[in-house]
Amino acid sequence: MSRQSVIQILLIAAVLASAWRLLVGTGQRTQAVRRLGLLLLLGLVVYSIIDPSKTWTNLARALGVGRGADLILYGLAVAFFGFVVTTYKRFRAMETRYTRLARRIALDEARPATEHVRQTGTGETLSADVTPPPSVKAADAD
Amino acid sequence: MQNDDVWLVVPLYNEAAVIADVVHEARAVFPNIVCVDDGSTDASAKRAELAGAAVVRHPVNLGQGAALQTGFAYALGDPSMRYVVTYDADGQHQIQDVDAMVQRIRRGDVQVVFGSRFLDERNEASVPKRAVLRAAVAYTNVTTGTRLTDAHNGLRVLRRDVVEKLDITQNRMAHASEIVAQIGSMRLDGAKVAYAEEPVHILYTDYSRAKGQSLWNAVNILAELIWR
Numbered sequence: 031m032s033r034q035s036v037i038q039i040l041l042i043a044a045v046l047a048s049a050w051r052l053l054v055g056t057g058q059r060t061q062a063v064r065r066l067g068l069l070l071l072l073g074l075v076v077y078s079i080i081d082p083s084k085t086w087t088n089l090a091r092a093l094g095v096g097r098g099a100d101l102i103l104y105g106l107a108v109a110f111f112g113f114v115v116t117t118y119k120r121f122r123a124m125e126t127r128y129t130r131l132a133r134r135i136a137l138d139e140a141r142p143a144t145e146h147v148r149q150t151g152t153g154e155t156l157s158a159d160v161t162p163p164p165s166v167k168a169a170d171a172d
Numbered sequence: 173m174q175n176d177d178v179w180l181v182v183p184l185y186n187e188a189a190v191i192a193d194v195v196h197e198a199r200a201v202f203p204n205i206v207c208v209d210d211g212s213t214d215a216s217a218k219r220a221e222l223a224g225a226a227v228v229r230h231p232v233n234l235g236q237g238a239a240l241q242t243g244f245a246y247a248l249g250d251p252s253m254r255y256v257v258t259y260d261a262d263g264q265h266q267i268q269d270v271d272a273m274v275q276r277i278r279r280g281d282v283q284v285v286f287g288s289r290f291l292d293e294r295n296e297a298s299v300p301k302r303a304v305l306r307a308a309v310a311y312t313n314v315t316t317g318t319r320l321t322d323a324h325n326g327l328r329v330l331r332r333d334v335v336e337k338l339d340i341t342q343n344r345m346a347h348a349s350e351i352v353a354q355i356g357s358m359r360l361d362g363a364k365v366a367y368a369e370e371p372v373h374i375l376y377t378d379y380s381r382a383k384g385q386s387l388w389n390a391v392n393i394l395a396e397l398i399w400r
Contacts, residue, residue, distance in 0.1 A: 126341055129234050133242045136228050143250035146226040147176070147204060
């Protein structure tokens with residue numbers, strides 16, 4: 031038994047590694063392979079609709095899984111995991127881009143640092159043209 | 173003026189109650205302050221501006237890490253800037269501590285000075301909070317190859333060349349560890365960045381306690397760090 035479980039562990043590791051690459055990879059080839067896999071799955075689905083008797087069960091048996099329903103469940107679990115990871119990555123990338131955009135807008139609309147220093151460089155609080163803070167608190171208390 | 177080569181970067185989010193006092197107090201020592209308003213829904217930005225700070229307004233709320241990075245970009249726009257200080261808006265930092273840290277960095281042997289709550293016994297943080305903070309420090313030290321006693325302190329003094337190289341992408345809370353990690357792996361002219369720690373006193377007022385993070389947030393920070 032022990033010899034068998036070692037090879038099982040190795041196989042599982044290999045399958046998971048390739049599934050990981052396939053599911054979360056962003057390269058052109060992995061994307062193409064992913065799409066071909068999806069096409070294959072769709073073909074299988076159509077075939078199993080035409081001949082519902084044993085398609086999934088036979089496939090499951092061939093892979094060493096008990097029932098067709100189990101095979102579909104496992105496949106779904108792996109696919110869902112891949113979906114979560116790719117979605118997270120895509121979301122992070124989008125967040126980064128959108129932060130850069132917002133930062134650019136914020137900096138463009140602000141008075142430049144050099145100008146701010148020139149105007150308040152004496153270390154004094156802005157005075158002449160603005161109301162001093164205590165009364166401001168009252169003024170904009172809403 | 174003595175400290176006009178220093179810019180205080182203050183991330184600002186809904187602190188209208190205290191920000192004017194914080195800016196006033198800080199400007200007595202450090203004339204250049206930029207408050208990065210992170211989409212506050214109260215009068216924070218206006219009060220900071222009237223108190224004499226430069227204000228940069230994020231059009232939407234992006235998070236404290238993003239606000240710091242915006243503040244860095246703004247301060248870099250001043251060619252006479254030599255040091256950037258990161259400073260919290262809620263009034264829990266002491267301007268005397270900043271002064272000591274800036275004097276430390278002016279000695280010239282280090283490029284970064286971190287504030288630490290754990291170098292002396294002045295702090296009143298609760299026991300579980302201390303435990304979580306220490307665990308966070310241990311994790312940060314292991315993963316970033318730095319040796320700090322307090323990695324999640326909002327007070328830091330950074331020399332211009334360090335600021336130029338920082339690029340914070342962790343918008344939310346994990347940015348503190350990210351800053352430490354980037355400084356840990358940064359090379360300036362082929363040499364590692366030298367840093368020092370200075371003891372700082374965090375004032376846990378009822379106000380800051382009410383606004384402070386719950387310990388549960390440590391879990392979120394950890395998740396953000398792992399799932400970069």
